Amino acid sequence: MPAEIKGLNEECGVFGIFGTPDASQLTYYGLHTLQHRGQEGAGIVSSDSKQLYQHRDRGLLAKVFADPNELKRLVGDSAIGHVRYGTSGHNSIANVQPFLFHFHDGDVALAHNGNLTNAVTLRRQLEDEGAVFQSDSDTEILIHLVRKYIKEGFIPALKKSLNIVHGGFAFLLLQKDRLIAALDPNGIRPLCIGQLENGAYVVASETCALDIVNAKFVRDVQPGELIVIDRDGLHIDHYTTDTKLAICSMEFIYFARPDSIIHGVTVHNARKQMGRLLAQQYPIDADMVIGVPNSSLSAASGYAEESGLPYEMGLIKSQYVARTFIQPTQALREQGVHLKLSAVRGVVAGKRVIVVDDSLVRGTTSKQIVKMLRHAGAKEVHMLIASPPFKFPCFYGIDISTRSELMAAHYTVPEMRDLIGADSLHFLSVDNLIKAINIPDAGDAPYGGLTVAYFNGDYPTPLYDYEEGYLKSLNEQEKRARKERLS
């Protein structure tokens, strides 16, 4: 639940497999390794070549499948699965994916990681033409478009539809006899292909999900591609050739698991390198380097190594903070009760401490960390952020409720330093970020093939529904759907 700490949430992970017994069980393990990408809901749809079977519910994967019979019911040799981060709280089981749609000419299941930038516009058009939506999710738009053009055949209708939706998206579709994957023209969300020893193909958001099912990495899905896997094997097609790689840099900074390899780059190595370059950029005279567990430990050890300072465990994180945890009263919180993080008094007391954190969003956690360390006796607290200041919202699948919550959008670095109470505050530069990640196959793509719009406002796509001014034309319900990120 990094949400509470970070205010950053990846919206979802996907996993698909075709052509092996135990397909749903392998999907379950694949989703397990992608759980960090979404903890609010999980589901699997399987196919036995005749019929599709679905189970999904709110909550963590282990809870959704707490009754093992639910998994056993999902028979067949192909499956897709989804873990979800969702903002719209209460009654959202309708929003838990994979979606399963029944048609007289065959069922279709759909799972999605990403966010469409023209969803509101498209939904309004479709509803005026008779469409009835069953979820609040922009994911559902794809299937309505496909059905609109279904008389042209499924694959042509899908290709046409993929050219109509815009934004960042990685779609998996399952029909009774094939698995389909599609990635947006900028490859904003990661998606990779692997293969089991028995020849079955796997598609997943991150390579860690290939590892757990013992699948060999085959290749990353490329921008604009449409991958079809059926009894005849893997077919690589594309729905557009107007593509340019711009993968989300936050995957490397914060979201992806350290053991995942994205476009050839091991995430832990990229993070350690961010720490090293940060140390070059801002060498500090201090007694030790500590990381904010768990996501900043790679960067912190990189900083420590580069600076030659000892790497210590100055903060520890509880493994036992559950959703149902009873929150401390205001009074207790003011006394410093923090359920998730604790400072290690015996390590930091009397010391000058460099804290490395991977990112700074709202600043609330940083402020608590500084307070906690000083309370534990730290003489100096230097906050070093292994990414640039986060100033602009993401419209491609990271949940930042509104721009107003981004501390760096409203304050200078010295102001932020004072607000969080640190002795100093420093951020990695955009150039060093790109240099640290260093995607080998970026070619001539701008920013080394990365989306760095969160730091410099240069978005790789038009924003459609999110353009300034568009807001005024929406009714209340549509505004809620658009989540008003510009305000």
Place this chain on the structure above:
Amino acid sequence: MPAEIKGLNEECGVFGIFGTPDASQLTYYGLHTLQHRGQEGAGIVSSDSKQLYQHRDRGLLAKVFADPNELKRLVGDSAIGHVRYGTSGHNSIANVQPFLFHFHDGDVALAHNGNLTNAVTLRRQLEDEGAVFQSDSDTEILIHLVRKYIKEGFIPALKKSLNIVHGGFAFLLLQKDRLIAALDPNGIRPLCIGQLENGAYVVASETCALDIVNAKFVRDVQPGELIVIDRDGLHIDHYTTDTKLAICSMEFIYFARPDSIIHGVTVHNARKQMGRLLAQQYPIDADMVIGVPNSSLSAASGYAEESGLPYEMGLIKSQYVARTFIQPTQALREQGVHLKLSAVRGVVAGKRVIVVDDSLVRGTTSKQIVKMLRHAGAKEVHMLIASPPFKFPCFYGIDISTRSELMAAHYTVPEMRDLIGADSLHFLSVDNLIKAINIPDAGDAPYGGLTVAYFNGDYPTPLYDYEEGYLKSLNEQEKRARKERLS
């Protein structure tokens, strides 16, 4: 859970209220009295004039709202609710009503009691035109039709749609500022209107739901009517005038609560009269009359009174048989372990017993009852059924899986008597059934304004999807949807 005993299941009850505080709480109590019409799911949608709020889940009402906050969340002064009997097992939360549909031009909630006879045909057409269905329920067809014609305005589109769907139906719709009710052209399902002291209107499947909220009975909804209730009051309109009353006789025989009054007839009184006429039709020389609890007690006491024989409690029914109950092993069942019913040895031992039951569907329960009574020492067991032999399926909302399960469709009365092991077996005649119910305002409608097709095969409407021969043209999925009642 009469299902296990009877093999007959009403598919649903509906309740709506407009213009009073505590709308959702009153709906909750209304649904409580309609729980006998469906125990597999329940839900409520409320409106506060700005927005609709939904909660629904599988299980009994008390379970669905086990957390009272769920009910409190449903704010506003109007609401509709639904209790559901569902055949499609597992993942059916998508099928639990009221459905709630979000459109950019306003939300609509929908609850339905009944069954459409041309649902498969309509769904195929709509899907070919681009529609994406979210449930297996035929109910959803109505909203797709309405959206198809939405440019003509909501009410005109609704009227047009109600002329396209066929079968037995009682629909409730809730928009943010009005409540709408519509009944099929034969009034096959019951629907009545009441009014609270504060002027708020109530619409419900049975009058028992008016009583519990202290609403005064206003009138029954008539065939073909479209009722609109808004801030200006009650508006009685119709979408067709081609109507003829043919209310389902099984409502009187078995489904409705004894205290409900349908088209002027108190259900208990009708049942008692069925018992009286049965006694006239078949006087038997015996020591006592007993009823099968609870649904047959009215008819049994009528039989006893008419015959002058003592009315005894020869069978008792457990109040504690839950869904989760562990079923006896085959061995135990052969030893006569019956969880729901027990014979009262001290009453029936050595006696000649007349058992009055309301209906005989598959014959399984009757057979068990005869066995149980003989095991408890009864010298003779005469089975008297207070309705005619059930030979033809219902296509209007009673769940009889297939015709093959109807005992009377395959055997003569003497054969049935031998199969269940009774000393004698007798059924009420169709004429006496009509005479016992005796709807005052039936006018010149055939069969006294009743549907008695289950007994004589004379259906009040064309059967569309259920016509013999149509079956061959369907694919597997559509056959499942149609539930193949003719086979």
Place this chain on the structure above:
Amino acid sequence: MPAEIKGLNEECGVFGIFGTPDASQLTYYGLHTLQHRGQEGAGIVSSDSKQLYQHRDRGLLAKVFADPNELKRLVGDSAIGHVRYGTSGHNSIANVQPFLFHFHDGDVALAHNGNLTNAVTLRRQLEDEGAVFQSDSDTEILIHLVRKYIKEGFIPALKKSLNIVHGGFAFLLLQKDRLIAALDPNGIRPLCIGQLENGAYVVASETCALDIVNAKFVRDVQPGELIVIDRDGLHIDHYTTDTKLAICSMEFIYFARPDSIIHGVTVHNARKQMGRLLAQQYPIDADMVIGVPNSSLSAASGYAEESGLPYEMGLIKSQYVARTFIQPTQALREQGVHLKLSAVRGVVAGKRVIVVDDSLVRGTTSKQIVKMLRHAGAKEVHMLIASPPFKFPCFYGIDISTRSELMAAHYTVPEMRDLIGADSLHFLSVDNLIKAINIPDAGDAPYGGLTVAYFNGDYPTPLYDYEEGYLKSLNEQEKRARKERLS
């Protein structure tokens, strides 16, 4: 849950079986038929001759064993079970029986129906001698006494202990190789013995539990008996000969199932006879007789038959009132919202109605019933109670919180009639109660072998802890344990 309506609660039912496969499953079915004796907790302990296995929890039997594996775990060919009504709310799982005690010289399980009158005194003595109690239940006292004398051997220690405890009690004990039953010297609580075809013995609170497992009735356990069942068969012994039958009359009036046979009397027949004698005692000029479902239907049909008036269904009872049901607000309740009972308007409107109820405790329900019937249009409401006025508390296992709650202890019959708002109110006389039940083997026992102390204050035993004056000597905790029934 008759508790809410009646204010009377039997404390528990017991079931034991020895020497048959599926012992725990048969116990489960036996307990199912005894569920009316207690709905707050249930449990089973089984033995496979080597070890005892326990499962127990709060709630109804079906909930306690909702996971069927819990029942499968209870292996072995003997078992005892218990259903419990408990007053002490919250954390009472420690109070759910059967208790299971582990000793280095062998385990013992214990289940109890009844109440000890010297429990507080004995517990204080035992604690002063070093005893550590694990429950609030007086049941546990027996095992502490047995252990106190264990050096004399188990059976001698048990006999000695049974002479030290006083009150009304039916104990079942299970050791790894035998089942033991003991009944108090007045036989206040019912307990009977049956036998399966395979020779296995069954002991149960009521004969309905013998019926469901297909056991043949052998005999009632007699006052003062100690029954031991082991591999060698059934051994009838006694721990005292100073006995006199005084079985609780409320078992016949209200608690026991109508199909149970207690000391040769079928409960339904006794109740019907109470109704007949009530009709003789108080003939009323009215249009119909109705009963309060379900417990009063036998008496009501007896009254109807004797009086020649029609027996109608004027009140119906919902099957769906669950523990978790959301209670109506005060405003709704004043509008007459009653979840459990409804008047049948079409039956009672304009009529003079005789309502037969089995008993009147606090008067709250009677008042509601009168109001409800008048609201439904009844012209006259005559309340006829098929038992005498309830004036004195029960100390033998019926939960009447305090004497102050007994309406008849504080008002004359005319006052009560006015308070409940009936046109007339009449009670069966004690003599007619005894005559209606008419226990064949009562011999020269006073009051026909019945405890009628609730009506005339003549208790069959000394009251020890409940004597007036004793109260003052207790501390707060002991007072709670004694439940201050005299106040």
Place this chain on the structure above:
Amino acid sequence: MPAEIKGLNEECGVFGIFGTPDASQLTYYGLHTLQHRGQEGAGIVSSDSKQLYQHRDRGLLAKVFADPNELKRLVGDSAIGHVRYGTSGHNSIANVQPFLFHFHDGDVALAHNGNLTNAVTLRRQLEDEGAVFQSDSDTEILIHLVRKYIKEGFIPALKKSLNIVHGGFAFLLLQKDRLIAALDPNGIRPLCIGQLENGAYVVASETCALDIVNAKFVRDVQPGELIVIDRDGLHIDHYTTDTKLAICSMEFIYFARPDSIIHGVTVHNARKQMGRLLAQQYPIDADMVIGVPNSSLSAASGYAEESGLPYEMGLIKSQYVARTFIQPTQALREQGVHLKLSAVRGVVAGKRVIVVDDSLVRGTTSKQIVKMLRHAGAKEVHMLIASPPFKFPCFYGIDISTRSELMAAHYTVPEMRDLIGADSLHFLSVDNLIKAINIPDAGDAPYGGLTVAYFNGDYPTPLYDYEEGYLKSLNEQEKRARKERLS
């Protein structure tokens, strides 16, 4: 749930607080930080000076108090709490602490961390004298002893009892007006005292629990002490002076949280020092040092720093492995599916890797880790254990089911190396372990005030029930209770 990985389990953590509002809520947060000491059950008993209130259940703290009302019910200004690791599976709610005992002369609650070595003997004696035990726990023996001597007064009876029980124990007792703590004569289990700003005293297993409630550390409880906290403040007493510090070394090696300070030693610092001394003892020519997350990261960073090798993240641990997780099939496990740990291919591929682990018990995890790293491409895998070989069982509260499971009890180091498949295997020496921990106030206590019996067999106390030969005299039930650790 380190159990699955390690085969080592601390049995419990305790927390108590006296004299502050929100006592139960502070206890809840204290227990949260002690959750690593026991995940099988949790409970709190509070006192409002008049009465004690209890809630306890199986499962994690967050689950036990998932309904926040359970915590609110625990009113009062003092409380004790407990988290439990339990071996006896199923029906163990009776074993969840704190125990609450009701006596006519006042209630007592009891929580315990540790294990008694003469529990079986004492229980047999007590049962022969009439005692009835309610749990399988040896904890309960204390209260039976206290009651046996209660006529001498509570504190004298407690002191006498503490001299009768033997082993490792830290007891907390709560009465309505005081909190009592007692530690065994060797101080085997840790226990410390803190104080809130408002003067309220806190007693806890580890200092991390003082930190979260913002309590200032006062002192460690010393061997043989009896601490009484009441309205008059803190009273330090002792029940014996025959004491010698021998705190469990496994607290420093594995169990305690890195931020806890025990007898003046910060646990993280001790572990880092173990890593440093291990690097001095066994310098290895390799490319990197990695730790087994999370418990070995301190030692691994110490090894890295001392050796000058880079510290890398070569293994990562999932945060999402829940109790209910569906285990992989054998086939999947052979394919290397490991739910908890993953190797980071991009880090270890082609490298010579030093893995630092804190301990090696059964060897299963080490074997998996080596396999996993080789599968991810590691060229060499050197396993360095930051503690000595674990050869002898613990009888003081660590759960090692039997000696037969201890790999080092049966194999030489080279044999173990081959069994786990590592290129080399090395252990820290006992001397270096003592040197690394270095308790400042150990005085002349052997082994620097540590229990190192697990490594050298030199137990600080006699073993009573666990002596070789004693086993033969026990019956089956007692053997289960003793858990046969010598076999």
